[in-house]
Amino acid sequence: MISSIPKWVGNLFEGALRPNVKVVETSYISRRIKLVRFQGDIAKMDFQIGYANVIRVSETELRNYTAAHYDKNMGVLDILFHIHGNGVGSEYIDTLAVNDEVYISPPRGKRLFSPEIRQQVFFGDETSIGLACSALPILKKSKHQYHFFFELGDENRNVPHLLGIDNVTVFSKKETFRNEQWVSDLSIFKTLDRKQASFVLTGNVKSVQTFRKVLKEKTVGKIRAQGYWLEGKKGL
Numbered sequence: 001m002i003s004s005i006p007k008w009v010g011n012l013f014e015g016a017l018r019p020n021v022k023v024v025e026t027s028y029i030s031r032r033i034k035l036v037r038f039q040g041d042i043a044k045m046d047f048q049i050g051y052a053n054v055i056r057v058s059e060t061e062l063r064n065y066t067a068a069h070y071d072k073n074m075g076v077l078d079i080l081f082h083i084h085g086n087g088v089g090s091e092y093i094d095t096l097a098v099n100d101e102v103y104i105s106p107p108r109g110k111r112l113f114s115p116e117i118r119q120q121v122f123f124g125d126e127t128s129i130g131l132a133c134s135a136l137p138i139l140k141k142s143k144h145q146y147h148f149f150f151e152l153g154d155e156n157r158n159v160p161h162l163l164g165i166d167n168v169t170v171f172s173k174k175e176t177f178r179n180e181q182w183v184s185d186l187s188i189f190k191t192l193d194r195k196q197a198s199f200v201l202t203g204n205v206k207s208v209q210t211f212r213k214v215l216k217e218k219t220v221g222k223i224r225a226q227g228y229w230l231e232g233k234k235g236l
């Protein structure tokens with residue numbers, strides 16, 4: 001996915017990348033998780049679980065974010081941002097205030113949800129909370145069995161609970177999703193019929209890779225994996 005564009009290309013497509021939504025509400029669920037509600041013409045947007053919207057965060061930089069919730073009748077779209085403090089996207093989003101105008105692309109990408117599978121397990125971090133919020137109403141409505149596992153900074157531990165996400169286990173980032181043995185010993189593998197389950201892995205690329213490796217060794221049902229960010233790398 002393109003994360004930066006040369007300035008001349010930006011100028012060429014200036015019309016296409018012009019702000020198309022307005023910020024109508026902002027709040028902080030924790031000091032580092034910001035919820036922003038955008039309003040605009042989203043009638044033609046195709047929202048699928050796992051798709052992301054690209055947001056223009058500077059003249060030349062674009063970043064991917066997931067719609068946590070949308071309402072086409074009201075023309076609103078909510079996104080949960082991890083304000084991690086290391087990047088142009090994070091800094092830009094932190095400054096966003098009511099009435100700011102922003103460019104958001106139509107959603108596209110990888111579908112991460114296989115509705116025919118009754119048991120659904122999600123692993124992720126702060127960047128995956130929006131995905132969880134987008135999937136939750138469908139999981140509830142269709143009476144899937146589901147569980148969310150998050151690795152979160154201590155200041156964000158309570159965020160899933162505050163957002164009404166149930167069936168959730170939160171680990172500290174100090175426990176490590178990057179340790180194969182630790183992942184392999186998780187109690188979920190003892191209680192779940194893993195051959196019948198769907199596993200959706202998102203968030204930190206290294207954690208996703210570790211989980212994927214362990215799951216492959218354990219022979220599980222379906223694995224859908226997409227790293228959302230990589231330490232030391234700008235814009236995935």
Ligand SMILES: Cc1cc2nc3c(=O)[nH]c(=O)nc-3n(C[C@H](O)[C@H](O)[C@H](O)COP(=O)(O)OP(=O)(O)OC[C@H]3O[C@@H](n4cnc5c(N)ncnc54)[C@H](O)[C@@H]3O)c2cc1C
Nearest residue numbers: 065066082084086087088089090127130230231232234235
């Ligand atoms: C399909 C998809 C959906 C996504 N959905 C969301 C979403 O809903 N909400 C959300 O917050 N993010 C989401 N992300 C992740 C987001 O696009 C990245 O975190 C992105 O790198 C942020 O851009 P930035 O400009 O802040 O940092 P960058 O300029 O990309 O990176 C600068 C530095 O910050 C580090 N960094 C980047 N992200 C993080 C992080 N989360 N924590 C700690 N360090 C980080 C990088 O490793 C790098 O060293 C999604 C990504 C993808 C691919």
